[in-house]
Amino acid sequence: FYEQYLSEVKYFKDEKRLHEIVEIFLQGFFPLNNENQQQEELNFEQFHHILQENPSVFQSLYLISIPDQDNEDDEQTIWFKRWWMYIKNNTNRIAFLILYILISIALIIYVIIYHVIILEKHSVPQVIARIGGMLVNFNYALAVSLMLKQTMTIIRRLYYLRIFIPVDDHIDAHRFVGTMLFISAMIHSLAYALNFAINLNGHSWFSLMFTTAAEIGWVSHSATITGVILFVLLIIMVICSFQCIRQRSGCYQLFRYTHYLFWPIFILLVLHAPNFWKWAIGPMVLFCFEKIYLFKRYLPKYGRTKLISIRIEDEHVLSLMIEKPSNFNFHVGEYINICLPNIVRNEWHPFTICSSPERKDILRLTIMKKQNWTRKIYEHFSKEQNSDDNDMAEITVDNLNNKSETNSRNLLVYPREITFTDKQKDAIACIEGPFSTCTSYIFDCEHVVLVGAGIGITPYISALESLIYQLREQRCKCSRCGTMNYTQSVLKNQKLKKIDLIWVNRDIGNVSWFRNILDEFEAEQESYLASTTPQERTNSQEQRSRYLDIHLYCTSIRSNEQTMLGNLPYNLVANMYEVI
Ligand SMILES: Cc1cc2nc3c(=O)[nH]c(=O)nc-3n(C[C@H](O)[C@H](O)[C@H](O)COP(=O)(O)OP(=O)(O)OC[C@H]3O[C@@H](n4cnc5c(N)ncnc54)[C@H](O)[C@@H]3O)c2cc1C
Incomplete structure (x- = not known):
């Protein structure tokens, strides 16, 4: 070695x-x-x-x-x-990609046959422009369909649908289809520009391009004008969707608002192309239904609620304990959009629910401070708590009993819990959702390996808490000797037999965010394993092995270790010389 x-x-x-x-x-x-x-x-x-x-x-x-x-x-x-392994693991993705390509080819062939053979139009730029137009119709309808979040949630919840439809890829697919839409629009526009340049018919190229002189379009010959506006809007939308803008701190709202341009684009496309509405009507009606349905976020039983308490976990992370609206139901690993209107008006942000669905009273979100909304929320609550004249009901300091010197300084301050009174306006919250993620499938697998980095662990925490509840529900105490037992073998009846939780963190201190839950799970697991009889344990491999294995990885090394790592080969040799 x-x-x-x-x-x-x-x-x-x-x-x-x-x-x-x-x-x-x-x-x-x-x-x-x-x-x-x-x-x-x-x-x-x-x-x-x-x-x-x-x-x-x-x-x-x-x-x-x-x-x-x-x-x-x-x-x-x-x-x-x-x-071969890749194909086996991605069969439904590949099938959908092939289907997409086949439909596109079929549409291209249809346009060629229709224009060249039936209408007998032989202008190549015109036929190419029509092909581009047809692909715009198809890709627009598809791009909207792929962002029907409620529909995606329903598909995810239905086992037989989700094994055929690669629903986890819907956002990637949306990006791909959006790119194809843009390329088709470019082909359409450039082909028309070329067609005008070839057939001037006594007009200047500019007047054909930017006025109604070309006399095309089914609404007052406006196709050229709507086409130019569409071209500009699409370019704005595409530029603002680039990853470097979308994921840049503070620029997400730019991406979000420019994406709303799809509404004017929809209207302009209806005016621009006579057949467009036939493609778009279905997805757009569904989209509108979803939007109307999501207005329930303002209703007290579904979305309008309040914060019960918050917990400032450390200098970067805080947890919100939200009163669960009575008609709000969710599954493990799902996420919501939240707005705290009295702190930041009209801004919604997605966060995974990290409490379990079994908890009837509370939804818990754990939020890491970034640059904008999250920072404002974090600073609002930490400032409010620090100020002397705040009217918070209770402040508690929960010591984690960690004796280490480096942590003890922080533990005097963190975590801090703030409980809200009914009167506090900043406790008002609106939640929208829930929306699903692939974490929902955890319980359909026999052995899951959950990999999370930093705050990305939140969906799995919900799953762990759910398992704790399931184990506890089956717990019973012997009235004679007081030993704990379990009414039935939980693990036997459940498909999920083993969880490996891999949590990659920069710092070991991050473990404190979810330490309580991890501790609780460990304790529950020990109690469960201890309650299985020795006979059972030798017979059943599953019951003998631990249900949950937590693998923690810390990626940052302390500065003194860093120097040591650099000098490692020398240190080793020097230290071994000392030994001998
Ligand atoms: C499905 C989902 C679940 C999430 N769950 C959690 C969670 O449990 N805990 C947690 O701490 N974070 C979670 N996030 C990330 C969280 O939504 C962002 O960190 C937060 O919105 C950043 O807000 P900001 O204004 O402070 O960000 P900024 O500092 O402006 O940007 C930081 C990053 O967040 C992205 N971002 C900003 N606003 C949004 C938005 N509305 N939607 C999506 N991304 C955005 C930006 O693209 C950028 O990459 C989740 C994100 C998604 C998409």
């Missing part, structure tokens, strides 16, 4: 030096015995003893990462095997 590890470190490229150093390690770990012979074996106790005696060696060793041994296998895997 060391030989392989060191051979990858650039300092030890010289073979001789490498062997010399490996020899030093061997001498360090396999010292000479009483007969002056080098030991050949090292048991764990001896290994542990050496490390205990030499903390500096231990410090150097624990920073060594094991080389990626899978690489070798990967290289050996032949490309078509990988392709």
Whole structure:
């Protein structure tokens, strides 16, 4: 292992030096015995003893990462095997992509046959323009359909629909279709511009392009004018949708508002092309129904509610405890849009519900402070709490009993809980949704591997809390001896048998956000495992193994470790010299 590890470190490229150093390690770990012979074996106790005696060696060793041994296998895997695996895992995606391509080709062929054979128009630019126009109709209808969030939520909730429809890709598909729409519109416009340039018919090219001189269009010959406006609107919309703008802090609202241009684009397209409405009417009616349905966000039983309390977890994160409206129901992993109108008016932001659906009273959101809305909310509550004249009902400091020196400074301040009174205006909240995500399928799988980074863990926390509730519901206490038992084997009746939760964090401190839930789950799991009889445990592999395994990874290293990591090869050698 060391030989392989060191051979990858650039300092030890010289073979001789490498062997010399490996020899030093061997001498360090396999010292000479009483007969002056080098030991050949090292048991764990001896290994542990050496490390205990030499903390500096231990410090150097624990920073060594094991080389990626899978690489070798990967290289050996032949490309078509990988392709086959990809196709197997993405069958429905590929099927939908092929369907999309086939429909597009069919539409192109239809336009060619209709214009060249039936209408006997042989102008190539005109036929190309018509093809572009037809593809605009198709892609517009599809782009709107892909953003029917309620419909997507329904599809996700219906098992047999979602295994055929790749609903998890609807946003990616929307982006792709939007790009195709833009390309089709460009083809349509450029082909018409070329057609005008070829057939001037006594007009200037400018008058044909920018006035009604060309006399085309079914509403007062306005197709050229509406076409130019559409062209400009589409360009604005596309530019503001670029990832570099959309994901830039503070620019999301620009993306959002320019996307509302699809309404004027819809109206202009109806005026521009006589057949457009036939394509768009279905998706647009559904879209309007969804929008009307979502107005329930202002109704007290569905969306208008209030904050019960908030908890400032640390200097970046806060949790909102929201009163659950009586008719609001959701599934694990779903998210809502929230607006706090008395703090930031008319701005809605999506957050995953990280409490479980079994909790009847509360919805919990955990929010990480970014640059705009989230920062305003965080600062509003932390300022309000800090000011002396605030009228918050209760402030509690929940000490996490962590003795570490670095944390104890923070723990005097965090987490802080603020409970709201009924009179407080800033506690008013409106919620819209719920909308689904792929986390909803957790309970349909036997073994799930949940991977979350930082605050991205929130959907899984909801699932864990839900499992705690399910376990607790089946708990019963023996009236004689008081031991805890479970009425039936929860794990046996449920499809989900095993969860591996991988949580990648910058800092170990982030664990405090959800520490209570993780602790509760551990305790519940221990109690459940302890209650299964030894007989059961040996018989059933599933029951013997832990239900949840949490794998925590911290990506940031403390500055003192950073220097150490850089000097690692030298440190190792120096420390081993010390040992021998
Ligand atoms: C389905 C979903 C679930 C989410 N769940 C959580 C969660 O549980 N906890 C959490 O802390 N964060 C969550 N987020 C991210 C959260 O919505 C954004 O961090 C928040 O909206 C940023 O607001 P801001 O004005 O402070 O952002 P800015 O500082 O302006 O921007 C920061 C980033 O957030 C993005 N963003 C800004 N506004 C929105 C918006 N309305 N919709 C989508 N993205 C936006 C921007 O593109 C940018 O990349 C979730 C996002 C989505 C899409």
